Amino acid sequence: MIQSASKSASDLTLDPEPPYPGAVRRGAADEWADWYQWDGNDPFEDATGPFYAAREAGGAIITGFRPGQTNRNGHGMIHGGALMTFADFSLFMIAASQGEGISGVTVTMTSEFLSPAQAGELLIGRGERTGGGRSLVMARGIISAGDRPVLSFSGVIKRFAQRP
Template identity: 45%
Template sequence: MNAPAQSDGYGQTTLCESGEFAGWRYWEGDPFESRAGPFYMRREADGSRVAAFRTQPHHMNGGGAIHGGCLMTFADFALFAIAHDELAGDHAVTINLAGDFLGPAGTGALMEARGGGKTIFVRGLVTADGNPALSFTGIIRRIRRS
């Protein structure tokens, strides 16, 4: 059972209350991410944010490794999770996302993305069970609410 959605900076998030990602939050209302994920985020003790998901069979390509499109979709989610506080409740869109594929990940891998900086240019690293899988950079543009 999940708690009701609440405002948490950019958009509405819901607290996951059970399972592996209990205590993590996810965005509601994005049909593509809901189908591609599920993807989660949380604030770390140092104030930074981390995004994560556990790979499942529907995340794999025909060769049995995580699909590159899934990694890029997760990296796009991670852009907004990492820049969550900087967005301060404003909507934003991705205007650039680039990634370098570094290694494979199989079914059941814990995928995590962390990044740095307090700007809306984000650089991050996705790992699979601690091993580098994708480095990514992206720029998102804030759309101020009127």
């Protein structure tokens, strides 16, 4: 799942189409211009991010995040809560890898901290949907800074009907 280091989100070869149809919008006109952001209402996630998603040329959904100074803990590294929030976002994006948006809530999520991340590093999440049906979806993944794994995660999402 880990690929060679990338210093900028714009260095990755991405599919120009959105990661899934529905509530997404293009990223800012900077290194994230070829990426998409979820267009829903999530104040906590919005305050922690911004987080981005895209499809790689091969079809896999990937996620991106460049944490800033406000995402650091008292030791100067990226706070575990910020990493877990990005992992939760990644869980939902990866769960949508079969082409549909997923509306739901996280039922369980397991994460393992593998190495520290620093402010300004490009973090990329990659993973796979591992199962699911009408009411539950399972996925797992890893967040990396270049070639260095930072956090592994897996989780289960409980689907619910989308609001009108």
